[in-house]
Amino acid sequence: MPVEPGCDVGIVIPVYRGRRFLPEALESVAAQSPRISREVLVVEDGSPQGETSADIAAAYPGVRYEGWPDNRGVFYARWYGATRLGGTRYLAFLDQDDAWRPGFLARTLEALEQRPGAVMAVTNAEMRTASGPYTLYRLGTPEITLQALKWRNIIMTPGQVLVRRTAWDAADLEPSLSAPGADDWLLWLALLASGGQGVYIPEVLLDYREHAGGAHTRVDMRRSERAVVSTWFPRLGLSLWDARCYEGRVALDLLREARSERAPGRAWAGVIRALRDPAAFLAAVRERRRRLTHRRV
Numbered sequence: 001m002p003v004e005p006g007c008d009v010g011i012v013i014p015v016y017r018g019r020r021f022l023p024e025a026l027e028s029v030a031a032q033s034p035r036i037s038r039e040v041l042v043v044e045d046g047s048p049q050g051e052t053s054a055d056i057a058a059a060y061p062g063v064r065y066e067g068w069p070d071n072r073g074v075f076y077a078r079w080y081g082a083t084r085l086g087g088t089r090y091l092a093f094l095d096q097d098d099a100w101r102p103g104f105l106a107r108t109l110e111a112l113e114q115r116p117g118a119v120m121a122v123t124n125a126e127m128r129t130a131s132g133p134y135t136l137y138r139l140g141t142p143e144i145t146l147q148a149l150k151w152r153n154i155i156m157t158p159g160q161v162l163v164r165r166t167a168w169d170a171a172d173l174e175p176s177l178s179a180p181g182a183d184d185w186l187l188w189l190a191l192l193a194s195g196g197q198g199v200y201i202p203e204v205l206l207d208y209r210e211h212a213g214g215a216h217t218r219v220d221m222r223r224s225e226r227a228v229v230s231t232w233f234p235r236l237g238l239s240l241w242d243a244r245c246y247e248g249r250v251a252l253d254l255l256r257e258a259r260s261e262r263a264p265g266r267a268w269a270g271v272i273r274a275l276r277d278p279a280a281f282l283a284a285v286r287e288r289r290r291r292l293t294h295r296r297v
Contacts (some may be wrong), residue, residue: 008037008038008039008087008088008089008090009036009037009038009039009088009089009090009091009092009105009109009162010038010039010041010081010082010085010087010088010090010091010092010165011029011038011039011040011041011085011091011092011093011094012041012043012077012078012081012082012085012091012092012093012094013025013026013029013040013041013042013043013081013093013094013095013096014043014045014074014077014078014081014093014095014096015042015043015044015045015047015053015067015077015096016044016045016046016047016071016074016077016096017047017048017051018047018053018096018097019047019051019052019053019056021096021097021209022042022053022056022057022096023056024099025094025095025096025097025098025099026040026042026056026057026060026063027099028094028099028100028101028102028104028207029060029094029100030060031100031102032100032102032104032105032106033102033103033105033106035106036105036106036109038062038105039062039064039085039087039088040060040062040063040064041063041064041065041066041081041084041085042057042063042064042065042066043066043067043077043078043080043081044065044066044067044068045067045068045071045072045073045074045076045077046067046068046069046070046071046072047067047071052067053065054067064084066080066081066084072175073175073180073183074095074180074183075175075177075180075183075184076175078093078158079173079174079175080175081093082168088165089164089165090109090112090162090163090164090165091162091163091164091165091168092105092108092158092159092161092162092163093158093159093161093163094158094159095157095158095159097209098157098159098206098207098208098209099206099207099209100159100205100206100207101204101205101206101207103203103205104123104205104206105162107121107123107201107203107205108121108123108161108162108201108205109121109162111162111199111201112162112164112199115197115199117196117197118164118196118197118198118199119163119164119167119191119192119196119197119198120144120161120162120163120164120167120188120191120192120196120198120199121161121162121198121199121200121201122142122144122155122160122161122198122199122200122201123160123161123200123201123202123203123204123205123206124136124137124160124201124202124203124204124205124206125137125156125157125159125160125204125205125206125207125208126204126206126207126208127156127208127210128207128208128209128210129210130210135204136156136204136208137202137297139295139297140291140294140295140296140297141200141202141295141296141297142154142155142200142296142297143200143296143297144188144192144197144198144199144200145192145197145198146189146192146193148296149185149188149189149192150189150233150238150242150245150246151245151246151249151284151287152249153182153184153185153188153225154297155184155185155188156208157184157206157208158184158187159206159208160205160206161188163187163191164196167191167194167196168191170194171187171190171191171194173186173187173190177224177227177228177231178227178231179219179220179223179224179226179227180219180224181219181220181221181223181224181225182221182224182225182227182228183224185225185228186228186232189228189232189236189238190232190236193236193237193238222250225246229243229246230243233246241280244277244279244280245280245283245284245287247273247276247277247280248273248274248277248279248280248281248282248283248284249284249287250273251270251271251273251274251276251280251281251284252270252274252281252284252285252288253270254266254267254269254270254273255267255270255271255274257270258270
């Protein structure tokens with residue numbers, strides 16, 4: 001089904017000390033189908049003086065630029081950008097150091113237009129790492145459901161996702177997580193908690209750059225995930241058992257990491273956590289076996 005003109009997409013690109021990456025991101029936005037109208041907002045999240053990117057944004061027609069002097073975090077920048085793009089039907093969040101392939105908007109928008117009950121469309125991605133590129137979902141297929149995502153966030157970056165605007169508004173999230181980092185996991189859970197569906201597109205439509213200065217390297221992700229579990233699981237209708245299963249999954253992860261990295265300290269931490277709640281740990285083991293059996297990420 002062809003995408004009709006007028007299906008507006010609001011695109012937010014947060015930037016923090018990333019002006020060297022921004023041109024590639026903006027070029028990838030410009031390379032999307034001209035039949036899809038879009039609004040693009042670059043949000044400068046407190047980059048130091050001399051590292052801001054207003055001049056780069058100004059070089060691209062139709063790209064707006066806003067910012068502030070202090071660093072408030074990438075999710076705050078995304079949230080703020082979404083509030084400034086209130087008239088769009090869909091939202092996309094492209095990080096400064098990532099780049100879309102030319103068909104990203106057309107394929108994700110088409111998927112959501114064909115499925116009125118879907119709240120988000122997720123694509124595959126190529127990971128650019130120091131040891132070479134690889135396809136993100138090369139060993140299995142992701143399940144874009146609340147039941148699957150409550151165990152772990154298997155979406156690497158919001159740049160893989162197109163979100164229906166009405167679903168974003170209904171989620172009613174604010175950038176107030178006590179330990180930032182897992183805010184995007186919270187967003188996916190909130191979008192799906194009201195019964196919405198997710199759509200997976202197996203094509204590689206995003207290039208993800210993995211580097212030492214990336215946002216994932218600057219946060220304590222497990223601490224942030226626990227903030228999501230303790231504060232938001234109850235609000236989203238997830239149960240105490242779901243919270244226990246998350247801890248069981250952490251115990252299993254620690255044991256697996258200890259074996260692959262030969263880290264006895266992590267092994268002891270995993271054993272202690274597993275013994276605290278054997279039922280939740282066994283549930284995590286069964287869930288991992290299910291995913292391996294059915295080739296699920």
